[in-house]
Amino acid sequence: MTGAPAGISALLLDLDGTLVNSEPLHREGYRIYFAEKGWDVPDLTIFTGRRALDVLEAEPGPWSGHDPQAVLDEILEHVPDEDPDPVAGARELILGARATGTPVAIVTSAPPSWVERSLASLGLGVGSVDLVVTALDVSAGKPDPEGFALACERLGVDPAAAVAAEDSPAGIRAALAAGVRRVHGITTTHDAAELRSAGAVEVHDDARPLVDLLD
Structure with a gap:
């Protein structure tokens, strides 16, 4: 398949707590x-x-x-020198995006070395995503929208048509402030009520429901 699913310009994914349970x-x-x-x-x-x-x-x-x-x-x-456990559905989400031609950016507060190690724990490399925006790429971290705005700018996509996934209120607020309208919460670190209060449109236990968006 080629071309992103109708209505989705890109997937903007947090890392810690969203793709890996770190x-x-x-x-x-x-x-x-x-x-x-x-x-x-x-x-x-x-x-x-x-x-x-x-x-x-x-x-x-x-x-x-x-x-x-x-x-x-x-x-x-x-910090224990251990690989993080994958969040259920995270690998399938990234591979599904690749299969459907959906651009994928990781937007994280972590450094590049941790992104590489985390993706390796999913059995993936940095090349499995189109873009990585780390703590080193922005002057202001989440809940500032700079990271998500930069991801959309570099991908050349409309943030209003993007889908973001986050496990924290700070990340949800950052994505919304960047103009992303569909921000999904993952309840690995905060409860559903907190994520909805921050503005998540839907809340899930893990990343598996997001895979269905690519169908």
Whole structure:
């Protein structure tokens, strides 16, 4: 088949929590770090979907008064060195998009190295998607719309006709602010009510229902 399904200009996919269930690994890194420092562990959902450095710079917490980059570097040293588990349907979604000629962009708050490792856990390479927008490509992370807007610009597609998938309220708000009208929530890290409140048009347990959009 060639040409994207009618009404879908592109798929704009978050990575952590949407394609791979990596949030437990990241949260374990935070917990270990905070415990070693003797700090109270905050509500770690504040980090979900956002660049960690943005949170450390902007949000109050036990890290206040410390160098944000130094704190982040230490946190990353405590994240378990394990491949993330795939979210059900993630591999099929990317392969289905390729088969139907639907452009696919990964829009993530993670660095390029983590994108490569995560896709490898799905049995895929970076070349399986048309575009990757990482934390290094934008000046402002989610919930700022810059990443999604940049993805649409580089793909040359209308954001209003794109479909996005996100697991966090910050990511959902970012996609909507970029002009994406159909943003689907994945309940790997937040409950359905939170995702709907952020503006998700539909909420799913995993990525499998999104595959049906490509039929």
